[in-house]
Amino acid sequence: MSATDQPLGELEVVHEFSGAMPTGVSVSRQGRVFVNFPEWGDDVRFTVAEIRDGELVPYPSQAFNDSKSRTDPDALVSVQSIVVDPADRLWILDTGSPLFQPTAHGGPKLVCVDLARDEVVRTILFPEDVALPTTYLNDVRFDLGRGFAFITDSSDQGPNGIIVVDLDTGECWRRLHDHPSTRAETPPDLRMIVEGREFLERSEDGSTSPVQMGADGIAIGADGARLYYCCLASRRWWSVATDALINREHDDDAVAATLIDEGDKGAAGDGMETDDQGRLYVTDGEHNAIHRRHPDGRWETVVHDPRLLWPDTLSVAAGGYLYVTANQLHRQDKYRGGSDEREYPYFLFRTPIDAGPIDLR
Secondary structure, three states, X not given: OOHHHOOEOOOEEEEEEOOOOOOOEEEOOOOOEEEEOOOOOOOOOOOEEEEEOOEEEEOOOOHHHOOOOOOOOOOOOOEEEEEEOOXXXXXXXXXXOHHXXXXXXXXXXXXXXXXXXXXXXXXXXXXXXXXXXXXXXXXXXXXXXXXXXXXXXXXXXXXXXXXEEEOOOOOEEXXXXXXXXXXXXXXXXXXOEEOOEEOEEEOOOOOEEEOOOOEEEEEEOOOOOEEEEEEOOOOEEEEEEHHHHHOOOOOHHHHHOOOEEEEEOOOOOOOEEEEOOOOEEEEEOOOOEEEEEOOOOOEEEEEEOOOOOOEEEEEEEOOOEEEEXXXXXXXXXXXXXXXXXXXXXXXXXXXXXXXXXXXXO
């Protein structure tokens, strides 16, 4: 192993997974750790869980994880992301799209759980002109001071964009709908190489094509002024003024006028996060790494480790740690010519960062 291949930074194993592959992770202010498992073909017994004493416990209950259909408004269908907000409530982003099937009203939703009582206290169902049949709800961030949530639509089958949710009224709308900044890049503009292989998707007829996942990773600035996002299939990332996103009198052209091209962040990364020092974190699946950008624009690598096989979701915890799931997404059969090359275990790691989560209240 050359010097440049040596691990960099600290990486502590929090949990090893030997069943369904995880995507999301979030940690409460009291240190409770939650994870989720989307319905992508594995045997998913529950789509959201809490890690208690080293065991996965269905959360908030097994019954709430047992949906009757993919349009069930009263249970979880297929969860892609979970986020603890600054008020220490767990929000669950349900795609309503197992196996990336078309969505219909009742499936796509944002669910709030009171962690003090472990009870669902609110469900926001997305109307069909917001969660389109092709929509894949990917990740969410909160600004409780402004009273809004922001969600990425990473669909590889239809228009991408940002979904804005008014947390007071439950009203929601699309922004930057099918805008170039929310769409995947394709060859020759982009070639993603993960574990020495080009990251391509295999179709049912056996042919391969570039991955088309659009707006995916999302983070909000420490002061709430700008929302950052990136496509899975892109090396660039962008920011947009949150005041423009939430202003219903603005059209998409006015919103787009506030965009900033934030530059090259690396590819094959869909995790983004912010800490209370204003530093922005991004995952890098091509290099098994997590990087961060300081407010002055300086970049540094937080962790580089061969065990970070597809670092997925990031979560800054109050204890001064950055949590990350590593789920070998790129080794699924759809990306490996029909052969599932994932190997147990999948991991939840954490690394010390000497900072806490942002607190927009």
